[in-house]
Amino acid sequence: MISNQERYHQYMYSYPHKTAYRQLARPVPLAAVAAALADCSELYLHIPFCSSKCGFCNLFSVAGSTELLEDYIDAVAKQAESIAQVAVPRPKSFTVGGGTPLVLSAGQLERLFTSVQEAFSLDLKSLQSCIETSPKETSPEKLDILKAYQIQRISLGVQSFWPEELAALKRHHTLQDVERALGLLKNYHFPLLNLDLIYGIPGQTRETWHKSLDRAVDYAPEEIFIYPLYIREHKTLDRHQPEMAPFYELARDFLIANGYEQKSMRRFSKDGGKSASCGFENMLALGCGGRSYLGGFHTCVPYSDRSAYIRQSIADFIAAPEIRAFTHGIYLSQEEQSRRFVMKNLFVAAGVSLLEYAESFAAELLMDFPRLLEWEAAGYVYREEGKLKLTTAGMGLSDYLAPQLISQEVTRLSKKWCDPWRT
Numbered sequence: 341m342i343s344n345q346e347r348y349h350q351y352m353y354s355y356p357h358k359t360a361y362r363q364l365a366r367p368v369p370l371a372a373v374a375a376a377l378a379d380c381s382e383l384y385l386h387i388p389f390c391s392s393k394c395g396f397c398n399l400f401s402v403a404g405s406t407e408l409l410e411d412y413i414d415a416v417a418k419q420a421e422s423i424a425q426v427a428v429p430r431p432k433s434f435t436v437g438g439g440t441p442l443v444l445s446a447g448q449l450e451r452l453f454t455s456v457q458e459a460f461s462l463d464l465k466s467l468q469s470c471i472e473t474s475p476k477e478t479s480p481e482k483l484d485i486l487k488a489y490q491i492q493r494i495s496l497g498v499q500s501f502w503p504e505e506l507a508a509l510k511r512h513h514t515l516q517d518v519e520r521a522l523g524l525l526k527n528y529h530f531p532l533l534n535l536d537l538i539y540g541i542p543g544q545t546r547e548t549w550h551k552s553l554d555r556a557v558d559y560a561p562e563e564i565f566i567y568p569l570y571i572r573e574h575k576t577l578d579r580h581q582p583e584m585a586p587f588y589e590l591a592r593d594f595l596i597a598n599g600y601e602q603k604s605m606r607r608f609s610k611d612g613g614k615s616a617s618c619g620f621e622n623m624l625a626l627g628c629g630g631r632s633y634l635g636g637f638h639t640c641v642p643y644s645d646r647s648a649y650i651r652q653s654i655a656d657f658i659a660a661p662e663i664r665a666f667t668h669g670i671y672l673s674q675e676e677q678s679r680r681f682v683m684k685n686l687f688v689a690a691g692v693s694l695l696e697y698a699e700s701f702a703a704e705l706l707m708d709f710p711r712l713l714e715w716e717a718a719g720y721v722y723r724e725e726g727k728l729k730l731t732t733a734g735m736g737l738s739d740y741l742a743p744q745l746i747s748q749e750v751t752r753l754s755k756k757w758c759d760p761w762r763t
Contacts, residue, residue: 344583344585351739352743356753368637370423373666378430379622380624381432382624386439386629387441389402389403389440393647402654410448412657415628416627418661419657433467434464440497443477445481446482446484470493475496475513475517478525486528487528492532500552535563537564553594604738629650636672636673670753678700681697682697691729
């Protein structure tokens with residue numbers, strides 16, 4: 341029997357985690373990764389600001405400091421210009437995350453978009469696009485800008501439709517804020533609306549969770565993400581959480597019954613799209629705190645979720661935004677790249693292709709990862725049309741299974757990681 345603590349071990353949203361990154365012995369000049377920069381299929385803009393910090397948040401973001409926003413946008417523009425002197429990416433998609441990107445005013449959003457377009461000679465309207473927002477920051481003026489730039493996916497952090505649960509999470513929006521924001525978003529008819537919900541909240545019951553799901557479905561979003569609540573060591577939330585597995589199973593069954601297709605442990609979608617294999621795409625992150633994937637080289641500023649350190653990192657970025665070389669990151673060996681490929685494909689509904697793995701790594705997937713045979717025997721994975729896919733049981737155990745694929749070296753680095761806030 342897998343315990344709740346084992347089942348909810350670690351959310352592997354990327355691999356390796358930034359705690360495995362280190363100060364590089366030799367800085368990597370932009371010219372050394374120019375080909376990877378030019379080949380970036382994804383562009384990410386990181387806005388590390390929020391009007392308030394949620395009690396569970398461990399993202400690279402700070403509350404307040406809005407007086408820095410104008411200078412921050414200037415810095416992003418200079419950063420993009422410095423990169424464009426070496427290589428000009430031609431992305432197919434761009435995402436704006438944070439933080440809460442819509443903490444920016446309508447004018448600041450437009451200035452941010454314009455500066456990136458000019459630096460890279462891009463037409464953002466032609467790209468697949470996504471932005472995150474919160475109920476309090478969603479306004480007609482800002483949505484007008486997003487509509488003008490043809491933003492296609494809007495993700496709204498609702499988390500719960502119950503005031504007591506929002507308070508338990510230290511969320512600073514009200515149910516009225518949620519209803520107002522959703523009314524606005526539905527009126528603007530963006531192609532894809534996503535709602536984020538959280539389960540495992542202290543004081544949450546199966547009944548309140550079911551009603552939150554029901555309310556979410558009433559708004560007919562194209563996607564719903566359900567996130568288990570992870571309470572980090574230094575966070576001050578009440579730690580008396582309910583057993584989370586029954587909440588996950590309730591949500592999975594309810595959403596599927598309401599016409600949603602399960603795409604991962606967290607993502608339920610009505611968009612009908614098929615996912616391509618992932619794991620090799622290059623991504624350029626602009627701003628302070630986002631990570632760039634440049635072939636086998638991953639880079640980002642040193643990770644911390646401590647506000648004092650993040651504020652200092654933002655100040656340093658504003659003071660010197662031009663990039664001449666990358667100084668912090670990790671090189672992925674062929675073995676680590678194969679682990680990343682498996683993790684990014686197996687833990688979504690599409691599964692991992694045995695043939696594509698063989699062609700990419702000149703090896704057999706099940707020879708490289710015999711643990712997958714154990715999972716097949718245990719009923720967690722199955723084979724279908726040349727792919728290895730998670731069963732219903734395996735999908736629900738994603739946060740238990742995925743960490744088992746972390747290499748010994750990445751485990752060692754992450755265990756030796758020291759929060760720069762402490763140094």
